[in-house]
Amino acid sequence: MPIGVKIMKRPQAETSYLRATLKGMWLTFRHLFRPKVTMQYPEQRSTPDWSISQRWRGTHRMLTDEQGRAKCVACGLCPQICPANCIKLVPGEDEEGHRYPLIYEIDEFRCVFCGYCQEVCPEEAIHVGVHYENSEYSRDRFVYDLERLCAQTHPVSTLWDPSDPKGE
Amino acid sequence: MTFFLITSAIKIVIVFTATMVGVAFLTYVERRVCAWMQDRLGPNRVGPQGLLQPAADGLKNLLKEETLPAQADKLLFILAPMISFIPALMTFAVIPFGAPLPTKWGDVPLVVADLPVGFLYILAISSLGVYGITLAGWSSNNKYALLGGLRASAQMISYEIALGMSTVAVLLLSGNVRLSDVIARQASAWPVTWNVFPLGLAFLIFLISAFAETNRLPFDLAEAEGELVAGYHTEYSAMKFSMFYIAEYASMVTQSALVTTLFFGGWDIPFTTWDNTPPFTVWKTLATVVAFTLKVACFLFLYIWVRWTLPRFRYDQLMALGWKVMLPFALIYLTLIASAIWFLHAQLGWEYDARFAATLFGLNLILGVFVFFVLDRGRIVSGSVVRERA
Numbered sequence: 001m002p003i004g005v006k007i008m009k010r011p012q013a014e015t016s017y018l019r020a021t022l023k024g025m026w027l028t029f030r031h032l033f034r035p036k037v038t039m040q041y042p043e044q045r046s047t048p049d050w051s052i053s054q055r056w057r058g059t060h061r062m063l064t065d066e067q068g069r070a071k072c073v074a075c076g077l078c079p080q081i082c083p084a085n086c087i088k089l090v091p092g093e094d095e096e097g098h099r100y101p102l103i104y105e106i107d108e109f110r111c112v113f114c115g116y117c118q119e120v121c122p123e124e125a126i127h128v129g130v131h132y133e134n135s136e137y138s139r140d141r142f143v144y145d146l147e148r149l150c151a152q153t154h155p156v157s158t159l160w161d162p163s164d165p166k167g168e
Numbered sequence: 169m170t171f172f173l174i175t176s177a178i179k180i181v182i183v184f185t186a187t188m189v190g191v192a193f194l195t196y197v198e199r200r201v202c203a204w205m206q207d208r209l210g211p212n213r214v215g216p217q218g219l220l221q222p223a224a225d226g227l228k229n230l231l232k233e234e235t236l237p238a239q240a241d242k243l244l245f246i247l248a249p250m251i252s253f254i255p256a257l258m259t260f261a262v263i264p265f266g267a268p269l270p271t272k273w274g275d276v277p278l279v280v281a282d283l284p285v286g287f288l289y290i291l292a293i294s295s296l297g298v299y300g301i302t303l304a305g306w307s308s309n310n311k312y313a314l315l316g317g318l319r320a321s322a323q324m325i326s327y328e329i330a331l332g333m334s335t336v337a338v339l340l341l342s343g344n345v346r347l348s349d350v351i352a353r354q355a356s357a358w359p360v361t362w363n364v365f366p367l368g369l370a371f372l373i374f375l376i377s378a379f380a381e382t383n384r385l386p387f388d389l390a391e392a393e394g395e396l397v398a399g400y401h402t403e404y405s406a407m408k409f410s411m412f413y414i415a416e417y418a419s420m421v422t423q424s425a426l427v428t429t430l431f432f433g434g435w436d437i438p439f440t441t442w443d444n445t446p447p448f449t450v451w452k453t454l455a456t457v458v459a460f461t462l463k464v465a466c467f468l469f470l471y472i473w474v475r476w477t478l479p480r481f482r483y484d485q486l487m488a489l490g491w492k493v494m495l496p497f498a499l500i501y502l503t504l505i506a507s508a509i510w511f512l513h514a515q516l517g518w519e520y521d522a523r524f525a526a527t528l529f530g531l532n533l534i535l536g537v538f539v540f541f542v543l544d545r546g547r548i549v550s551g552s553v554v555r556e557r558a
Contacts, residue, residue, distance in 0.1 A: 017549040018540055021478060028205045028477045038209040 054158045057113040057128040060106050061156055062149035070150050071125035074101040078117035078126055086110035087117065104146040108134060119159060127156035171273050179280045183260055191417040192222035198472050205476045232406035237308060240403065244307035249404070249411035252300020255293045256418035262286040263425045264348045266435045266457035270448045278435075278453065279348060286347040287339065290426060291332060294381060297419060298324040301383070301390055304412070305400040316399025319483070320390035323380055326490030327387075331377035333498035337370040337505045338363050338430050341520070341528075351434035358522050359438040364431040366528030367505065369535055371431045373498050378423040380490070383416060384471055386478040389486060424467035428460065435460040485549050497543075501535070 039047055046052065062070050074091035086109075092102035118127045131154035136142060196211065196218065203210025212218040236242065266278035283289050298320055305317020339345055341363060342353040354362050364371045380387040391399035401412045428434060435456035442452070481489070508531055512518045 016544045018544045021474075024477045025473060028473065031207060032201070032204045034207050036204070036209050037207050038203075040209075 052130055052132070054130065054155075055160060056130045056132070057115045057157050058131040059108065059129050059134055059152060059154065060111075060117075060144065060149055061127045061129045061131075061152040061154065062104070062146065063125055063127060063156070064150050068150075070101065070104070070146055071123045072101050072104060072146075073123055073125070074099045074104075075122060077120045077122065081116045081120045083114060083116065084110045084112045086112075101146060104149070106144050106149065108142045108144060109139070115157065115159065118157070129154045129156050131155075175276045176280065179276075179278070180261075183265075183280055184257065187257060187260055187418055187421055188414075190421050191414050192226070194417050194420070194468060195225065195413070196221050197468075198475075201469070201472045202476050205473075226410070229407050229410040234408060235403065235405045237310070237403050239309040241307040241309065244303050245403075246408070248300050248304035248307060249408045249415070250300070251303060252297050252415040253411045253418075255296040255300075256415040256422065259290055259293050259419070259422040260425065262289050262347055263422070263429055264351055264434055265425070265460045267453050268448050269450065269453045275448060277348065278457070282346065282348050284346050287335065287345040287350075291328075291335075294419065294422065295324060295328055297415065300412075300415065301400045304404065305390075308400070308403040310403055312396040312398075313400050313402045316390045316392070316396045316402070319392075319396075320383060320400060323383075323387060323389060323486060323490070326487060327377045327380035327494070330373055330490065330494035330498045331381060333495070333502055334370040334373035334377065335430060337367050337502055340502075340506055340509055341366060347429055347434070351429060351436060353520065354433040355436040356522060359433065359436075360522050360529065361520075361525045362431065362433040362436070362438075366525040366532065367431065368529065368532040369501055369539065370498075370505070371427070372539075373494060373501070374431065375427060376494065378427060379471070379474065380486075382419045382423055382471075384420065385475040386481050387486065388480060389483060392480060394480075420468060420471050421464065424464045424471065425460075427467050428463040432463050481549070489549050493543075493549075497539075504531070504535070 039045075039050065062072060065071055074089060076089060076091065079085075079087040079089045086107040088103060088105040088107075089101055090103040091099055093099050113128060115128045121127075126149075129152060131152070134142070199221070200210040200212075200218070210218070211221045214220040214224045236245065261280040262283050264277065264279035264282065268275040268277050270276075301320040302317040305313040305315070305320070308314070338350065342350045344350065344353075350363075359365070379385075383390050389399075391401065393399075396402070401409055404412065437456060437459045505528070508528060512524055512527060513520075518524050
């Protein structure tokens with residue numbers, strides 16, 4: 001007996017190989033006709049028993065007001081709270097005293113998708129979104145600027161509500 | 169003579185093409201069936217239902233880089249895939265795959281070479297395939313490859329004997345080693361004369377040995393991914409790797425064809441004698457070829473089915489099964505069958521017919537009960553159980 005083999009406390013008279021093999025083959029044969037669990041991904045993105053969660057935290061999205069401007073007021077809370085330090089914000093101010101972001105960039109590679117930016121935002125401007133298909137031909141395309149963040153159209157993620165922990 | 173040469177050349181081309189297409193298709197079927205057994209879908213993107221997957225794989229393998237390890241024995245390293253590839257395809261030469269085909273110039277037997285020593289040829293050639301595996305393992309200059317090669321040769325030696333023993337029973341019953349005569353002996357109105365009935369346990373031994381000979385699970389110790397990286401073909405890439413793959417599948421096809429020929433009546437269509445009696449027509453030939461193909465396909469499915477059911481043997485289990493179980497069992501079985509044939513034939517004077525076969529079938533049933541309910545109490549392959557001491 002090789003070293004380190006686990007010995008089962010099973011009497012030899014209860015073991016079998018040939019009959020156990022036939023039993024196993026019957027099992028695999030039945031599996032041939034079972035419904036398949038594969039999701040045909042690019043064509044099929046959700047099945048009755050699997051769909052993406054409403055609380056999924058994916059690609060960011062900046063919401064806009066009626067005039068199509070970003071809702072951001074450049075308060076600086078999101079770069080402050082961001083644990084990955086992935087938000088770059090340079091604030092600006094127009095003649096009427098409205099603050100707006102001169103530069104607003106999110107590095108999707110550095111982001112850890114914690115969702116704090118969405119939680120902290122007083123204007124409900126920056127959001128994480130229910131979206132996960134990001135592929136690009138170069139790394140610098142993953143730094144999303146303000147224009148690109150505003151152009152995103154996917155649904156934004158629902159934050160966790162302590163009074164409704166299951167999201168119902 | 170010219171007629172013989174031309175028909176032989178045509179038959180060689182047909183058999184070669186059919187085997188290669190069969191192998192390509194088999195790789196696809198293997199992946200699909202494996203996926204279905206695991207509740208997945210398997211490759212279904214290339215072509216309708218993924219049917220062009222083998223073509224895509226082949227193309228990929230042709231275009232990939234051929235690696236040649238600096239430490240390898242270059243000549244043998246290049247030669248090894250060929251050595252395992254050629255015998256796998258050569259074996260099919262003696263297997264009859266249909267009733268004689270009538271032409272204007274005479275009947276053409278549907279077998280590439282109907283050798284009088286047909287069966288011995290198969291035993292000789294099919295065991296040559298292991299040279300390719302062993303040489304591949306040795307010439308790669310890699311410890312895993314070498315271990316894989318060693319295991320392959322040890323396994324082949326252990327199971328070749330049981331394989332030979334089980335077929336001796338077939339030869340006793342048919343009295344000839346020419347495969348077309350073996351088929352002719354099995355053909356009758358009732359499939360009870362198929363050797364699988366009078367020689368059921370020989371069939372079992374043959375089948376298990378055939379799995380070992382083709383290095384298929386549960387006997388794939390030579391390539392054992394989990395233990396030996398990829399065993400003997402660790403260092404191979406691209407088309408050379410593909411050659412080993414093709415060789416494995418081609419020998420599966422050949423072994424299935426051989427099981428069909430020796431135990432399931434070859435191209436004989438069950439429940440009728442229409443296919444065995446002259447005059448032969450083209451339709452009759454086609455029907456028998458289809459029957460043969462179906463039988464072979466069933467065995468190929470069995471190969472795949474077993475592969476995705478059983479885990480691999482441990483090395484000591486493999487050796488114990490080969491030498492301590494299969495060999496003595498094959499010998500005892502051979503003795504019993506030989507005595508039974510002698511008794512029925514020489515003492516009672518029976519000729520070989522359905523009654524003879526049915527009597528032997530009864531004997532096999534009794535022995536089968538013994539195997540399944542006495543031997544199979546941990547005496548065939550035992551896992552890690554507490555051994556009872558006498």
